[in-house]
Amino acid sequence: MDNINSRQVWYSLRRTLLPWNFQQMLDELCRLAPRFRIDEVIVKIDTEEFSHGHPTLEWARAYQPKLFLVKKELERLGIVYSLNPWITVGHADRGRDDRKRLPGLECAVGHDGAEARHCACFLSPVWREHIRKLWTIYAETHPHIMWVEDDIRTFNHEPVEFGCFCPRHMKRFSERVGREVSREELVRAILQPGKPHPWRREYLLMQREIMIETVAFLAKVTHETSPETCMGLMSSGPRLHCVEGRAWKRLGEALADGRPLYSRPPMGNYCEDSLRGFYYSQDSIKLTRHVLPQGTIEQTECENVPFTRYSKSVVFTFLELAVSVAYGSPGITLNLFDHAGSPMEDEAHFGVMLAERKPFLNELAVVAQQPGSYAGVQLCHRDDYSLCKELEPGAAYRDLQEDGYPLMCALESAGIPTTYDESNIFALNGQSARVIPEDELRRRLTGGMLLDGVAAKVLLERGFGDQIGLKRVGEPMERRQLPWVVSAEEFHNTEFGGAPRKYLTATLPFLSASGRICLLEAADSAQVISSWVDPDTSRKAPAMIAFENAEGGRVIVHGMEYQSCCGVAFNHPFRREQLQNVVRYLGKGKEAITFRGDGAYPLAWRRDMADVTVVGCFNLNLDSWRESIFDLYWSKPVPRILYLSADGDWLAAEGAVELNAKENRLTIVWRREVDHRLPLVLKLV
16 A cells, blocks of 8 residues: 555556446456556445435445455455545536435535535535445445545535535624625625625635535544545645635645545546646646645546547547656546446556556656656745635626636746746736735745736735836736737847847737736836837837846736736747746746747656756647757756656667756757657656
8 A cells, every 4th residue: 555655656546336237347347457557446436427416324335345345356456445435515416406315404505596406515414414424334444545526615516606605604604703694795795896805704714614624524534433544635726726715734634634645636638628738737736736735645637538539549648647647646546437337348448558658657757756846937826815816896706716827828838847836936927916925025026026917016006116127007908998009019129039020919818819918117227028019010018028126136027917818829939939038037047947849839847856857848739849958957067868768768868869068057959759649758867
């Protein structure tokens, strides 16, 4: 069971064994799991199409002997047994009404008054008593991990979209504020435009406390019967969890209950759409790791819905595994085969790939799991974001979620890796600037800081205009609202790689041109990097400025609202050149890494360890690259370069690589083809 920490890749297959063909499915599982090199089987309980909702205790007691048999057979094969109840409070009603089978069950009530019939309220005594008895039955099988599904949240419980505003929640809230409050009154306060109403903070803190107490309850129920079982948490992305006010470290500690905690960060890409979906995947891994308690063990969620090569190719699935391992996850949970009773043999191509690719992934894991850190531009996350965000009139509840995803995509797609660890360059967009304390902002402004127009506007309101080089920042407006027509962004400053009449489209983020711009009035000492131009190419206003403040800090402000502007039209070879020059300026030559491929859409990384550095890239495009260039800050001797072959061997890179070292910079030029089917991984020794 401890092998998950042994710097090898740990495969955890999530599998449902249905009652009506249980023995047949178990026999196949025992035959194929060793062949597919599976390390652990997470048995899913009463799952998907044939879920009963909240299973009855009678159903669970009848199924329990089957779980004991699964555990026995897996242990005989040296495979670990874990358990994944499909329902905690419920993801969605899906036509079910559990109030009939659980008399007195109180269900969630949405902010709009929608009432669930299956998705329980976390405060419902009937639900809690049922879970206590049900999970005791499960815990009696002593699984290695008891997984809590991502329905342990207060959003997306169809038909309930956000929150719980049931009578119990409203009563508890009314007691907190000292007077009776209706749902309608509270929701109006939560969505109040401008400065947040105090009730929003009070409600989100109440939700936070309820969720921490709830996961502690689940852990205690499990550990009363099986104290050696670890708890696992599936989650839905920290930016979205902001809408429920989640305090991640406190919640993680409560769920762990003194045992190691396992985390299943979502990788997205439930079916194959675009390789660019891996931008979300790597960010989800890094951000979820950042918010959870130190020492949490990751097993990423590799999904395939609805479970055939029609929904996801084998190559795409391998890349999902490779992204997981490259970004440091020791384990991967595999939801690759359907839960309707179909044989795994029908889609055995996935299992064959798991076995064939394990040597490559194991070698990648050896370097990715050593103590070290991922380098890049630091992004911002704060649990309290939704407590502080100022809403516009007519905002929806979902608008409370945290900004930041488009900024991450903009940087990563330009060959600029991102991190949530400490860095000499800090990037901030949207209203995240409202959550950061003044002393931290002052410290950040002595280094390098990249701001979008909205973040700059917030800092100006907070009195930091002198530190960011701005006199005024306008409200974000779509192009059609501006006093003149904006046709393009002219990237004209030669110190940043620009040239006269070098234009980037202002049709952002795509043909709808709905992206919003904040007009900037720069300080006299600020440099203008790019300008908005009209159809006659007359420069009308600064688009991007650079400024060095009195403390020696460097600031770049891009007058876009990144949350609405980043997309297909934002990306361009000129944009990549612009942004890479921006990070060079901000880092004062000490930016950790930039990457250029002979094409578009890279996903690059750098991991520094005690005596070795690993750099790598995924090509998230169908065009192959004939040349790949890593530009690194490097103060050590010129290294020897090894590359990881498809077979999992580290081979000398002589003849394939060109090195240029100068003034603490190292440029690595890889001359062999890199396509989307296999990442390029280089070890610098």
